[in-house]
Amino acid sequence: MAKAVKMMVLDGCPHCRNAFRMIEELKQEHPEYQNVDIEVIEEQREEEKTRGYDYWYVPTFFVDDVKIHEGVPTKDKVEAVFKEAIQ
Numbered sequence: 001m002a003k004a005v006k007m008m009v010l011d012g013c014p015h016c017r018n019a020f021r022m023i024e025e026l027k028q029e030h031p032e033y034q035n036v037d038i039e040v041i042e043e044q045r046e047e048e049k050t051r052g053y054d055y056w057y058v059p060t061f062f063v064d065d066v067k068i069h070e071g072v073p074t075k076d077k078v079e080a081v082f083k084e085a086i087q
Helices: 014-029 031-035 075-086
Strands: 005-009 038-042 060-063 066-070
Touching (some): 005 014, 014 031, 014 075, 031 075, 060 075, 066 075
Antiparallel strands (some): 005 060, 060 066
């Protein structure tokens, strides 16, 4: 079973949109990533869910509450989140 993944985002963030595109591409290329459930948290609407998490930039990914990536995503960095989640 995959580890819990949280993704902090902001509506309208171009880097977040790119990250979502990369997530979909990676799930298409790697069927084993399909089972990774990513809880998307919009930090302005769901501020209470961001308490206790240390980050400044979005998108930020946490796997089992450990920060794996923060800021401008690349496909390799997003894949590192998936790899950590399925370990």
